[in-house]
Amino acid sequence: MEIEHPLILSVWLNAFLHKGFALFGWHTEGDIVPPYILMAFLSALLIVLFFKLTVKNLSLFPGKIQNLLEMIYRFFQGIVDDFIGHDGRRFIPVLGTLGMFIVVSNLLGLFPEMGSPTANLNVTAGCALFIFFYYHSQGIRKHGFLGYLRTFCGPALWMAPIFAPIELISHFSRPLSLSIRLFCNIFGEDLVIIIIATLVPFIAPLPIMALAIITSVLQGMIFVILSAIYLSGAIAEEH
Secondary structure (H helix, E strand, O other): OOOOOOOHHHHHHHHHHHHHHHHOOOOOOOOOOOHHHHHHHHHHHHHHHHHHHHOOOOOOOOOHHHHHHHHHHHHHHHHHHHHOOHHHHHHHHHHHHHHHHHHHHHHHOOOOOOOOHHHOHHHHHHHHHHHHHHHHHHHHHHHOHHHHHHHHHOOOHHHHHHHHHHHHHHHHHHHHHHHHHHHHHHHHHHHHHHHHHHHOOOOOHHHHHHHHHHHHHHHHHHHHHHHHHHHHHHHOOOO
């Protein structure tokens, strides 16, 4: 859901910033830091802290936390191997970071006084545009600028008037599809939970929240898989 209701963290932060600017004689109104920006920053901070704290004590005989870390890595490695190939493992840090951010952002809205930043179209569009420019940059890096443009022309140059418009429409529709799919799923999910919690609090929302945990992870996985497919197409020898 787009975070429009006031969140305690957001209220505190913006009140602090308003007072800080007032000390310099600057008059400010409204939210200096929108709630969805604060929640997105919190999602990123949680991921950084989690990995910073858990990678300190890695050992030859892994414990539960290290097993969890290895499961996360192998999950993204499996996606990359299946859709890009062994050479695509260099993309694991990018796809893994993006996937973790989306999953944590999706789940954040299930906690009291928190909100899902991915329930705001600005955040999902940012993620989609990032992967859009990233896979194109990798395609240019692999084929060269002119060589990458050539991949939009079809199997023969004389077919470019037919293939080029189709390819351009296909590529420019991808960030739109990625951003709207993720936004609508998380927005609708959070909206249903809020409505049910308003009508019948405490117990009734629990089954929906349990389902939301699954769909939150699933949406992150779908985003990563589609991103891997786009990367695979951009760096393929034959497009």
